[in-house]
Amino acid sequence: MKFKTFYTIIISALLILSFSSCTFYEDYYKLDPQYLARRQLETKRFEAKNQTQILEAALQVLQDLGFNVQETESNLGFFSAEKDREADNLQVNQSLSVAFTILDILSAAANDHYDRRHHRHHSKGSSYIETDNDYVYDTVQKIYMTLVVTKSKTNKGFNVRAEFSRIIWNNKGEKRYEKILDREIYQEFFDKLASSLFLTAHNI
Amino acid sequence: MKNKINLLLIIFLTLSLNACVTTRDNILGTPHTQVQMRNYQSRSFDTSNKTMVMQALLSTMQDLGFMIEKTDEKLGLVSGTSFSNGSKVTATVRTQGKKTIVRLNAQSGYSAISNPITYQNFFNSLEQSLFLEANEVE
Numbered sequence: 479m480k481f482k483t484f485y486t487i488i489i490s491a492l493l494i495l496s497f498s499s500c501t502f503y504e505d506y507y508k509l510d511p512q513y514l515a516r517r518q519l520e521t522k523r524f525e526a527k528n529q530t531q532i533l534e535a536a537l538q539v540l541q542d543l544g545f546n547v548q549e550t551e552s553n554l555g556f557f558s559a560e561k562d563r564e565a566d567n568l569q570v571n572q573s574l575s576v577a578f579t580i581l582d583i584l585s586a587a588a589n590d591h592y593d594r595r596h597h598r599h600h601s602k603g604s605s606y607i608e609t610d611n612d613y614v615y616d617t618v619q620k621i622y623m624t625l626v627v628t629k630s631k632t633n634k635g636f637n638v639r640a641e642f643s644r645i646i647w648n649n650k651g652e653k654r655y656e657k658i659l660d661r662e663i664y665q666e667f668f669d670k671l672a673s674s675l676f677l678t679a680h681n682i
Numbered sequence: 683m684k685n686k687i688n689l690l691l692i693i694f695l696t697l698s699l700n701a702c703v704t705t706r707d708n709i710l711g712t713p714h715t716q717v718q719m720r721n722y723q724s725r726s727f728d729t730s731n732k733t734m735v736m737q738a739l740l741s742t743m744q745d746l747g748f749m750i751e752k753t754d755e756k757l758g759l760v761s762g763t764s765f766s767n768g769s770k771v772t773a774t775v776r777t778q779g780k781k782t783i784v785r786l787n788a789q790s791g792y793s794a795i796s797n798p799i800t801y802q803n804f805f806n807s808l809e810q811s812l813f814l815e816a817n818e819v820e
Contacts, residue, residue, distance in 0.1 A: 503790060503797050506767055507804035513745045517814075520744075553755035554736055622749050626740050628815075641744050643765060655765040657747060 517639070519661060522668045525635035526675060529555045532627045532636055535674040542670065545623060555627035555636075565616030565646055575613045575649070619646045640667055713796035722798035724785040725805040726778075727812065732758060734815060735782045736775050742804075742811040743771075769795065771804075784808065 526532050533552060540547065545559035565571075621644045628637050642658035712719060727735060736753075739760050743750055748762035748771070758775035769790040776783055786804055788795040795801075 503769075503788075503795050503800040504803075506764075506769060506788075506790075506795070506800045507746055507807055509745055509807045509810060517741070517745065549750070549752060551753040551755055554733065554740065554753060556740060556750070556753055558750050624740075624744060624750055626737065626744070628737050631815075639741070639744065643747070643749070645765075655747075657765070 516657075516659065519659065519664055520641050521637055521639045522671075523630055523633060523635050523637050524672065524675060529627050529629065529636060531678070532638060532671075532675065533557070535678045536625055536627070536638070536640075536671055538678060539667070539670045539674045540623070542674075545621075556625065558622065558624045560620055560622045562618065562620050565619050565648075568615075568617060571613075571615030575615060578613045614648050614650055616646045616648050619644050638668070638671065640664065640671075642667075713794065719796075720785065722801050723787055724783055725808070727782045727784065728780070729782055729812075730777050730780050732775055732777050732782055735784060735812065736760065738808060738811040738815045739773055739775065739784065741815065742808045745811065746804075746807060 524532055526535075530552065533555060537547065537557070540559050543561075545561045547557055547559045550557040621642065623643075624641045626639045628639075630637050642663065644656050644658065645653050646656060647653045714722075729735065733755065736755060736758065740750060740753070743760065743762050746764065747766045748764050750760060750762040752759065752761040759772070760775075761770070761772040763770050767790065769788055771786055771788045773784060773786045776785075784805070786801060788800065788804075
């Protein structure tokens with residue numbers, strides 16, 4: 479009986495080991511159902527003389543917005559850029575964190591005082607005040623943008639697809655990825671691009 | 683009892699020797715043969731328009747949440763990092779007669795992705811993108 483159990487365990491372990499490597503990464507690179515809606519949000523058609531004119535105007539907008547260009551391929555009508563910024567509402571969150579720390583210290587001191595009056599002793603010594611501020615807030619972010627200009631096949635002009643995303647770090651050193659899906663941001667970017675096209679066309 | 687211990691030792695030794703990865707394996711090692719890998723990492727498309735395929739590739743990578751880091755139209759190269767799972771991919775596009783061949787290799791963490799289904803997923807996404815490009819779905 480013991481031998482049987484022993485062999486069953488060994489065979490199961492070997493089977494798990496041999497099969498586990500086959501099932502990794504099967505969910506990678508699948509399109510999610512919202513991808514077409516996102517594509518629509520990120521794309522707008524512009525009329526211009528050529529692809530280069532749009533790329534030049536878009537580069538001007540990126541410089542207006544303080545981006546640093548990382549990679550370009552004008553033959554494909556592509557470039558990518560990034561910029562580092564403080565996280566949204568950083569100063570408010572920093573002030574809140576300081577306030578929570580002060581509250582922690584005050585409440586710890588009050589407890590300490592209460593314990594002393596009632597002759598209770600801390601395990602870590604009576605003069606030790608422990609604060610544990612777990613307030614998590616975002617500190618910095620890296621904003622990425624990718625832009626692709628393609629010639630429209632059915633209409634006049636060119637399709638411009640701009641995509642914004644960012645990585646945000648918090649005060650605990652953890653990071654998270656966020657795709658920007660705010661319609662107003664894209665609308666504003668395309669408005670700026672339209673103005674830029676006008677300005678560059680008139681050498682302004 | 684002695685037999686059992688011997689058997690156990692043999693199994694552990696075999697497993698540990700199997701898991702032993704040398705510098706050579708890390709630099710030049712491949713999980714499958716060259717032909718097998720090229721087979722599941724490549725997909726041929728019935729067009730000779732390399733630029734269109736490359737633009738569809740960029741769109742697909744944008745759809746899948748990639749940060750595109752490198753492109754070269756002449757060499758047909760696109761590489762990027764996925765924001766959603768952290769994997770890195772390099773894709774090459776080359777024409778062969780009336781066909782365009784796209785080859786992709788991917789890495790996740792400290793290991794190469796050698797699961798053909800992952801590549802199939804990517805090429806399925808690329809096919810959809812090519813269809814959209816050809817039929818102009820904006």
